Amino acid sequence: MATYYSEEHEWITVEGDVATLGITQHAADQLGEVVFVEQREAGEEFEKGGEIGVIESVKAASEIYAPLDGEVIEVNEALADNPGALNESPEGDAWIYKIKLSDASQLDDLMDLDGYKALIG
Amino acid sequence: MTDAPKRTPLYDLHVELGGKMVDFAGWEMPVQYPMGIMGEHKQCREKAALFDVSHMGQVILRGENVGEKLETLCPQAYAGLKEGKARYGFFTNEDGGIMDDLIVSNAGDHYFVVVNAALRHQDIPHMRANLDGVEVTEIFDRALVAVQGPKAEDVVGELCPAARELKFMETTIAEIGGVECRISRLGYTGEDGYEISIPEADAIRVSKLFLAHDDCEPAGLGARDSLRLEAGLCLYGNDIDQSTSPIEASLSWAIQKRRKEEGGFPGAARIQKELAEGAAKKLVGIKPEGRAPARQGVEIQSESGDTLGAITSGSFGPTVGGPVAMGYVAADQSAAGTKVNLIIRGKAQPAEIVALPFVTQNYKR
Numbered sequence: 001m002a003t004y005y006s007e008e009h010e011w012i013t014v015e016g017d018v019a020t021l022g023i024t025q026h027a028a029d030q031l032g033e034v035v036f037v038e039q040r041e042a043g044e045e046f047e048k049g050g051e052i053g054v055i056e057s058v059k060a061a062s063e064i065y066a067p068l069d070g071e072v073i074e075v076n077e078a079l080a081d082n083p084g085a086l087n088e089s090p091e092g093d094a095w096i097y098k099i100k101l102s103d104a105s106q107l108d109d110l111m112d113l114d115g116y117k118a119l120i121g
Numbered sequence: 122m123t124d125a126p127k128r129t130p131l132y133d134l135h136v137e138l139g140g141k142m143v144d145f146a147g148w149e150m151p152v153q154y155p156m157g158i159m160g161e162h163k164q165c166r167e168k169a170a171l172f173d174v175s176h177m178g179q180v181i182l183r184g185e186n187v188g189e190k191l192e193t194l195c196p197q198a199y200a201g202l203k204e205g206k207a208r209y210g211f212f213t214n215e216d217g218g219i220m221d222d223l224i225v226s227n228a229g230d231h232y233f234v235v236v237n238a239a240l241r242h243q244d245i246p247h248m249r250a251n252l253d254g255v256e257v258t259e260i261f262d263r264a265l266v267a268v269q270g271p272k273a274e275d276v277v278g279e280l281c282p283a284a285r286e287l288k289f290m291e292t293t294i295a296e297i298g299g300v301e302c303r304i305s306r307l308g309y310t311g312e313d314g315y316e317i318s319i320p321e322a323d324a325i326r327v328s329k330l331f332l333a334h335d336d337c338e339p340a341g342l343g344a345r346d347s348l349r350l351e352a353g354l355c356l357y358g359n360d361i362d363q364s365t366s367p368i369e370a371s372l373s374w375a376i377q378k379r380r381k382e383e384g385g386f387p388g389a390a391r392i393q394k395e396l397a398e399g400a401a402k403k404l405v406g407i408k409p410e411g412r413a414p415a416r417q418g419v420e421i422q423s424e425s426g427d428t429l430g431a432i433t434s435g436s437f438g439p440t441v442g443g444p445v446a447m448g449y450v451a452a453d454q455s456a457a458g459t460k461v462n463l464i465i466r467g468k469a470q471p472a473e474i475v476a477l478p479f480v481t482q483n484y485k486r
Contacts, residue, residue, distance in 0.1 A: 032153065032157060032158060032343075033157050033158060033159045035412070035414065035437040035444075036412045036413050036414060036437070036444075038413065038466070054466065056413070056414050056437070057158075057437075058158045058159060058343060058347060058436060058437045058439070059152070059158065059343055059346075059436070060416075061414070061416060080412070083412070
């Protein structure tokens with residue numbers, strides 16, 4: 001199982017052609033306390049760079065952008081009732097989507113952990 | 122703004138306390154500290170919080186009959202404002218819109234005025250140009266610190282017994298930590314508390330005396346905004362501006378009876394007409410039913426899909442435990458209990474018009 005990172009501060013772990021997507025701890029810390037998450041529904045397809053949800057903190061709304069092409073196959077429903085989980089375990093229980101990848105070669109455009117650490121300094 | 126943001130006398134304290142600094146109205150201010158906006162908000166509602174509000178403009182007015190002269194710029198009854206009393210008000214323009222809101226205090230041998238940070242450059246020349254025979258002095262060498270919350274009286278009173286004697290909207294001069302401060306019992310959170318004007322050289326030392334109290338923690342602009350919104354208090358630039366009248370903004374309570382009847386202030390024609398006949402739109406509280414916050418600019422529609430107005434302030438209310446907002450709606454649709462839809466990212470979200478404030482104000486009258 002490999003983990004990849006996007007410049008939009010998302011992480012993606014891949015097992016076969018199914019990927020789990022969430023936001024990094026760094027992103028969660030920057031957002032502040034999350035009070036609402038707007039998610040797409042299972043079955044929705046999306047393209048790399050498209051908006052696939054919104055995370056709202058007390059102060060502001062921030063879009064989630066798709067790091068690659070795919071289809072939502074599962075939504076983490078627990079975030080609707082407990083959006084604050086995104087601050088507590090953004091890289092664990094508080095994943096946002098499971099997605100079916102359309103083109104696994106797009107993973108090559110993403111960073112590994114060392115690359116991501118270099119990005120956030 | 123191209124100039125580098127200015128720093129208040131408390132800047133080094135914000136950095137020491139881990140404040141996350143942002144540019145606000147040309148000032149480098151803490152939006153939050155490590156406790157976070159929710160924690161700071163609850164700290165203020167349950168105990169006491171200290172805010173740096175030194176970016177606001179502090180002004181001294183000296184001269185004959187300053188109160189009467191202020192009445193030519195404001196619809197408030199400042200002529201009769203007794204020594205030691207403070208009163209909320211606003212400058213109106215000739216069209217009856219609000220130029221800025223402010224607090225005026227009668228300090229005995231002078232009047233003390235506090236205006237919004239972003240409008241210092243407008244308000245000071247406005248007063249200089251229009252208050253004949255009044256010396257208008259902007260203060261640059263004093264910090265302004267707010268200590269707010271149900272424990273504020275203990276936090277400030279333990280250092281300054283005179284503060285306990287003040288009632289809501291009263292002001293006095295007293296020593297705190299060996300330095301003379303102006304202490305006013307008022308604020309912008311809906312809680313009991315004080316705003317304290319402190320000479321800049323002593324500002325950090327005196328603030329640390331407050332913070333040394335077990336019940337007092339620092340809070341930033343983020344909590345200040347969610348606190349004032351829950352308390353139903355207008356933010357200039359969001360909820361009120363040059364085009365909105367005080368009647369539209371549900372601020373007729375801030376215009377005293379004599380002034381309503383006599384007029385004699387800028388925009389009196391419109392304001393008196395709206396007092397008599399009602400305004401076309403009205404600022405109301407709006408409670409979204411779901412969890413999605415409705416931010417500034419979100420369209421408000423009737424259940425049948427007609428546009429009623431727009432949200433002017435919206436956020437998550439930590440004490441309410443859900444989203445809260447204010448906005449303007451057509452006056453005939455402004456009754457509490459009216460069901461509306463908020464168009465958030467293209468989707469209609471149900472909401473209800475509610476009476477303000479969202480959280481009961483807790484002033485010491």
